[in-house]
Amino acid sequence: MQRLQQAFRERPWLRRRRVWGTAVLVVVLIGLVTAIDLHLSNRRLIAQRATISMLMVMNRLEVQIAVLRTQIAREASWDRIYREAQKAGLQEVTPADIEFVPVPGGLEEGHPPQSVSVRASAPEWTRPEYRESLLEWLLDTLLLPGG
Numbered sequence: 001m002q003r004l005q006q007a008f009r010e011r012p013w014l015r016r017r018r019v020w021g022t023a024v025l026v027v028v029l030i031g032l033v034t035a036i037d038l039h040l041s042n043r044r045l046i047a048q049r050a051t052i053s054m055l056m057v058m059n060r061l062e063v064q065i066a067v068l069r070t071q072i073a074r075e076a077s078w079d080r081i082y083r084e085a086q087k088a089g090l091q092e093v094t095p096a097d098i099e100f101v102p103v104p105g106g107l108e109e110g111h112p113p114q115s116v117s118v119r120a121s122a123p124e125w126t127r128p129e130y131r132e133s134l135l136e137w138l139l140d141t142l143l144l145p146g147g
Helices: 002-010 012-075 078-087 134-143
Strands: none
Touching: none
């Protein structure tokens, strides 16, 4: 038995086989760790690209929303409504020209409603003076009110 152990220890080809096996095992483990790291890095980059793409779409939609809000504000402005009313053939009237028709369950006959407002002429628009940037205004009014 002792001779067998001594012979086993002294065989150089068995020792080389063990060294080569250990080296191959280390290389395979390093390769596996590297492959897992590359896979996770690839998934992270794909997620980042998707996020950036979504942010770009959001920014584009925000710009479109701002343009549409501007168009709505322009269409709903007093000047625009006044011009369209004139094109449609509507005429300006004074409170004396208005005839109130009594309806059942309405106000008493001969008494006009209390909240009648008639605009006789188009307003004169002046360009506002801006004393601060939009960012400063947002900080003052939205983020830091009263301070």
